[in-house]
Every structure is written in structure tokens, then in C-alpha cells.
Amino acid sequence: MPTNEEPKPLTFDFSILQHENNIPAQYIWPNHEKPSPTPTPELNVPPINLGRFLSGDPGAISDAAWLVHEACQKHGFFLVVNHGVDSVLLKEAHKNMDQFFGLSLEEKKRGERKVGESGGYASSFTGRFASKLPWKETLSFRYCDEEKNIVGDYLLRTMGEDFRQFGRVYQEYCEAMSTLSLGIMELLGMSLGVGPSYFRDFFEGNDSIMRLNYYPPCKKPDLTLGTGPHCDPTSLTILHQDQVGGLEVHVDGQWHSIRPSPDAFVVNIGDTFMVSS
Numbered sequence: 001m002p003t004n005e006e007p008k009p010l011t012f013d014f015s016i017l018q019h020e021n022n023i024p025a026q027y028i029w030p031n032h033e034k035p036s037p038t039p040t041p042e043l044n045v046p047p048i049n050l051g052r053f054l055s056g057d058p059g060a061i062s063d064a065a066w067l068v069h070e071a072c073q074k075h076g077f078f079l080v081v082n083h084g085v086d087s088v089l090l091k092e093a094h095k096n097m098d099q100f101f102g103l104s105l106e107e108k109k110r111g112e113r114k115v116g117e118s119g120g121y122a123s124s125f126t127g128r129f130a131s132k133l134p135w136k137e138t139l140s141f142r143y144c145d146e147e148k149n150i151v152g153d154y155l156l157r158t159m160g161e162d163f164r165q166f167g168r169v170y171q172e173y174c175e176a177m178s179t180l181s182l183g184i185m186e187l188l189g190m191s192l193g194v195g196p197s198y199f200r201d202f203f204e205g206n207d208s209i210m211r212l213n214y215y216p217p218c219k220k221p222d223l224t225l226g227t228g229p230h231c232d233p234t235s236l237t238i239l240h241q242d243q244v245g246g247l248e249v250h251v252d253g254q255w256h257s258i259r260p261s262p263d264a265f266v267v268n269i270g271d272t273f274m275v276s277s
Contacts, residue, residue: 012124013105014137014216026133027124027224033132035222036255043249043256046071047264051082054183061190069191072269075251079264080184085176090262093173094242096166101137101214111139111158118142118209119154135224140211143174151210174210177238181206184236184267192277203235215246232270239266 017023046067052060071078100108105123113120119141124133141154151174152167159166185203186196215226226246241247241260248255249268258266 011105012133012137015105018217019219021219023218023220023223026131027135029132029223029225029228033225033228035225037222040248040255040257043075043077043251043258045077045079045258045266047079047081048187049082050080050180050183050187051084053187064187065190068187072188072191075249076274077249077258077266077268079261080180080267081261081264083180083183083265085180085265087263089169089173089176090240092169093240096169097139097212097214100139100166100212101216108137108139110160111155113140120158132228133224134227135215135218136226137214137216138211140209141170142207143178143210144207145178145205170210174208177210178206178208180265181208181236181238184238188269188273188277209234215244232268233272234270235273235276237266237268237270239268241266 048064048067049060050064053064068078108121108123111121113122120139122138122140124136141151144150149171151171152164155163155167155170182200182203185199189196189198189200192198213227218224229250239247241258243260243262245257245260247258247260247266249258250256
């Protein structure tokens with residue numbers, strides 16, 4: 001008998017899929033987009049000493065502004081070190097992320113992203129795409145300077161009382177990222193010759209999205225991608241990599257890797273910032 005029922009979307013359950021030798025066809029990428037079997041060359045990304053820049057040292061300001069100006073003209077990526085974010089908080093953020101993604105699929109789906117929303121848990125975006133699915137899970141939530149405890153309240157509301165401490169960690173982490181982003185905006189303003197307050201004042205009270213990305217183990221990593229080629233539509237992306245690595249940037253027709261550093265954040269300007277500047 002014919003039926004009008006739509007097929008159920010594929011379920012991405014890494015506790016099962018990480019042991020599978022036969023990867024579902026939806027996760028296999030076209031040959032020209034599959035990962036390269038040979039290591040990619042490293043991208044020359046300048047490390048910027050943000051502490052020295054913010055200290056007001058004229059030489060440090062001039063050096064940092066020039067390095068950022070050059071990097072943003074070439075590819076839009078640079079590193080910030082001596083950034084003021086507590087290393088203990090960074091470790092807590094990574095530990096809590098690992099614990100969350102180690103939960104069963106049913107537990108994670110308590111916070112499942114709803115259609116039309118930007119926050120919540122998503123497994124490989126199986127509800128949005130039918131092919132070339134990314135081999136990843138994400139948990140996203142909104143942050144706004146002007147809304148007190150917005151992250152903690154959201155996670156408590158969607159995930160339950162067990163996530164109260166989890167919410168505290170990421171509320172604190174988002175506050176640290178907000179402070180860091182304003183310092184970076186000062187740096188970008190100086191690199192463009194408009195002064196430190198030009199972008200900082202505009203972005204104060206910022207509204208942003210925090211996203212935790214997890215790329216589970218895969219038996220056939222040469223067939224799939226954690227995240228496909230893309231441009232960031234935002235003004236600014238601040239990323240802290242774990243030791244696994246995998247971030248690559250397309251420059252001059254070739255992919256280049258950015259080596260993880262526990263002491264550094266990777267910063268890249270997005271499409272919105274490029275338009276606004």
C-alpha cells in the first residue's frame with residue numbers, strides 16, 4: 001500500500017556509529033571534498049600578546065596592530081595569547097563538554113534544538129540535510145551581556161537540575177569570552193586605524209552564540225568530515241581547540257592546518273565584520 005508518511009531522519013548515535021566499519025552513505029563526502037591522505041602544511045598564524053597590547057605599551061600596540069592588519073588582509077586568522085582567561089576555567093569547560101557528549105543520546109536529546117531555534121543539542125544536523133552530513137555533535141546556547149545568568153538559566157530550564165554546575169561553568173566562560181572579545185575589538189580598531197574604542201563601543205552589550213563542537217571517533221575518517229568547508233557569517237569567532245586538532249583554513253587555493261595550543265585562542269573575522277569594516 002502506498003503511504004504519505006515521510007521517512008524518519010537518520011539518527012546519529014556515536015555510541016553505535018564509532019564502532020561501525022560500514023559508514024552510512026549520508027556521511028560519505030564526494031571524492032573532491034574528502035580529507036587529504038597527506039598532512040596539510042601549517043598556516044603561519046601570528047600569536048598576538050593581548051596583555052601587552054592592552055597594557056598601553058606603544059611599541060606593543062604598534063606591533064600587534066600591524067600583525068593583525070597583515071593577517072586579516074591575507075586570511076582573517078590570528079592567535080591571542082596572554083589573554084587573561086583563567087586556565088582552570090578552560091580546563092573545566094573542556095571537562096564538562098566531554099562529560100556532556102559522553103552521555104547517552106536520550107539524555108542529550110533533553111536539550112534538543114527545536115526547528116527555528118539557534119540553541120540546543122544537534123546531532124549531525126540530520127534533520128536539516130540529507131547528504132554530506134557532518135560527523136559531529138553540537139550544543140549551542142545564546143549569551144547576552146545584558147541578561148543576567150542567561151546561560152545558567154537556559155541550561156537549567158532545558159536540561160534539568162543535574163546541569164546547574166554545568167550552567168555555572170559556561171556562564172562564567174561566556175562572560176570571559178565577552179570580555180576577551182571586546183579586547184580583540186580594540187585590537188581590530190587599531191589595526192584599521194580607527195582607534196581602540198570604535199568597534200569596542202559598538203559591540204558592548206554583545207549578543208552571541210556559544211557552541212560546543214564534538215567530533216566523535218570514526219572507523220573510516222578518510223570518508224567523512226567533521227565540518228564541511230564554510231565561511232563564518234558572524235562578526236568574530238573565538239575558538240579554543242583541544243589537543244586533537246583538525247582546524248584547516250583555505251588560503252591561496254590550498255588547505256592549511258592551525259596547530260592547537262592550550263595557551264592560545266584562534267580568532268577569525270567573519271563575513272559580518274568584513275562588511276561592517
